[in-house]
Amino acid sequence: MEAFSDGVLAIIITIMVLELRTPEGHEWRELARIWPVLLSYVISFLYVGIYWNNHHHLMLTVHRVSGGILWANLHLLFWLSLFPFVTGWAGESHFAAVPMTCYGFVALMCAVAYTILVRTIIRAAVSNHLLADATGRDLKGNVSIVGYLVAIVAPFFGHTGVIVSGLLLTAVALMWLIPDRRIERVLAQEGGVSAEQ
Template sequence: MMNKSRMEAFSDGVLAIIITIMVLELRTPEGHEWREVLRLWPVLLSYVISFVYVGIYWNNHHHLMHTVHRVSGGILWANLHLLFWLSLFPFVTGWAGESHFAAVPMTCYAFVALMSAVAYTILVRTIIRADVSNHLLAEATGRDLKGNLSIAAYLVAMGTPFFGPAGVAVSGAMLAAVALMWLIPDRRIERVLASERAS
């Protein structure tokens, strides 16, 4: 078993780079009028949503690491698996925005979001199984209704874009709803940590 500090530092660095790549891919308007900015609304909206998503993962990853006492090789690989899917956000963000949220880019965006959620779930389960000292995470997550609802919403978001503009709107609404659901850091972990400190 190894210390978790290097994994935390590496993860923080990768997430910071992902956000940096996304903002560097934003192009400045061609003109100097507000209407030029308004023409870029799909690109700006996709950037904002992706920034929120990456921020949510950073925030919840930070909370997650507070419950971890020791890490294993399996945890390191599960963490890399999560970072792989998160690293694809700049690609699907640019594609969805520049295509004005066309069906295929939206489906790919939802797929990356789905796989990131699956990878996060795998990381959580790997941490729980790795060492008995990580028992707080098992207590905090329980049946993980929130995580399962997110995965279901992503599956809907993947399928609906092919039903025309209304389907694209439903897909976007599903993605936004999941982001809103996770915007506040996981209180379950905070409660378990507070309870351990009080005992």
Template sequence: MKKTRLEAFSDGVLAIIITIMVLEIKVPHGEQFSELKKLIPILLSYALSFIYIGIYWNNHHHMMSTVHKITGGILWANLHLLFWLSLIPFATGWIGENHFGAAPMALYGVVLLMAGIAYYILQSLLIKNEGKDSLLAKAIGQDLKGKISPFLYVAAIAVSWMNAILSGIIYLIAALIWLIPDKRIERALRQSGNGIDD
């Protein structure tokens, strides 16, 4: 199977996820800037989730640029990833509406942890399908970021019951680790003489 339908579907789902999140932000009834103060927790949770969705979209795009063929198992693994990502708007809304409460922050971490596991499963299936000497396998290498992130999510979930703000800071640190441009796949594509697909 070709990868174009998988990529198009994934892009569409991620675009809808972002749209749902922004539509959850209710416009204040007053006309003063002071009315926006009530929205600060909602806007902060939206910004963090927007960054996470952007990270997944970017990494998914780069990963798929190395792939030549898709199997049924890969399609299901991709759907599994999209399932967890589709829960981000719900978790984001719960955080914002409850001003970073402990339970919402813990749930947010569970969703991020499961999305990370789902991404790892998808990546592993792609490498298995493409081969251990594939461009993706070489580009991923030891995958230090992928190994650190689950520990950060688990730590943030545990901390959320004692200090929800510290939990949020840990989620932000995990996002910043991934926000730093990762050139492994781009470098591998350049070395192989292939460009990244648009």
């Protein structure tokens, strides 16, 4: 499951970079004209990279995989696969309200799908208890979902709302930039699997 997920995430990143178009001219000002496209790519690359990194840490806690886990994982991959679409749309529109709302919606659905995957893993077997021990009430996940909800609505309040949406999306990404230390702590306490693997 992890190898398949890694492959899909690698393809998503590849599609995003292939969507980047070179500037028409050869001057710095030509590059400056496409800054929204470049910025949306960087943020989306971070998002996909963060999901890949945290997914890897998540899998370190899994001792038994069920059919439900496989479907929950596919659900997550479906929403992640929409990042190239919303990335291109947000960048090419220079972060217009509707594309930004759609970007926020895809980010929200990725977070919801990740939460579903976590809960499905915990319910699948008692041997997956490490994940339950690590996540607890999942304050970080809940704060992320609230941030995404505000990022979805904010663009409808004008240019300032678009900026707020972009800042929230970036803030949530930065919050998850470092892999989930809660999982590393539980693994270290368990003494079985090294958190460096």
